[in-house]
Amino acid sequence: MRIRFGRPDLGAYAARFDVPAAQGAFGVTFLGVAGLLLSDGEAAVMTDGFFSRPPLWRVSLGRIAPDEARIDAALARLGLGPGNGGPRLHAVAAVHAHFDHVMDSPSVARRTGAVLVGDESTANVGRGAGLPDDRIRVARPGEPMRHGPFTLTFVASAHCPPDRFPGVITAPVVPPVRASAYRCGEAWSVLAAHLGGRTALIQGSAGFVPGALEGHRADVAYLGVGGLGVRDERYIRDYWAHTVRAVGARRVVLIHWDDFFRPLHEPLRALPYAGDDLDVSLRVLAELADRERVALHLPTLWRREDPWASLT
16 A cells, blocks of 8 residues: 655645634634534533644653643633633533543643543543542433533544544543553544534544434534545445434534644644545545535634524
């Protein structure tokens, strides 16, 4: 098999970075990887919140830990936490327990007063970070959980193959640790609903369980595509069918395509071809979206966007 060097050129997809800007109090802010902040101006929930983004050499050869300065800077930019003047963060929900999703989540919860939500593996990351039990909530499949005006429902899903760190975390994780200490645990599809009527599917990893989302509905799907582009086209089409089509989403915003070893103060770039192929993912997904009249977008880092705009 020929190894392809380099990475996709995001400039070729400039027209896709067109999610409508948030005009009112409600907005969704893309934080990189599968991180999203959903806020109505007074209350908010977040997925993952991975801001440390250690370099590849450290992840591969060393030990990693939350970068408190980078976390503080991100929260200040978002207006979250004491003295930052923004909405109250009710929950930080981890879509699974790999380091690029859960490593910073306990630090975000501790700084903002939020509850950490996820599986037992996520709970053990929280315990290792010193979060008390009353600040950790273990999700149960299909059980709606209320966090302020938001309801989060976790539905069992799967990690995009291959899962490099499979298994569960059975004891508290106390960083610094090897990246392999952050085992996947349960992978989730997260359904978010606001009392105002907005609904979204947040699919943090490009895996799926056939039929798991049947009966659930969401107007918008935030669709993780990390690793999707090196799967065969049948897998990509099945992934769309069991996520976007299953919930009836009318707008899709692609996430988890960025190189998460690059810090957030530098411009985002796509994952390299060695591990993914965003060109393939976009080609196949754009074909499906056009055929089914679904809007397909890429999100802009730090920008408050309203993917529900013009869906009426």
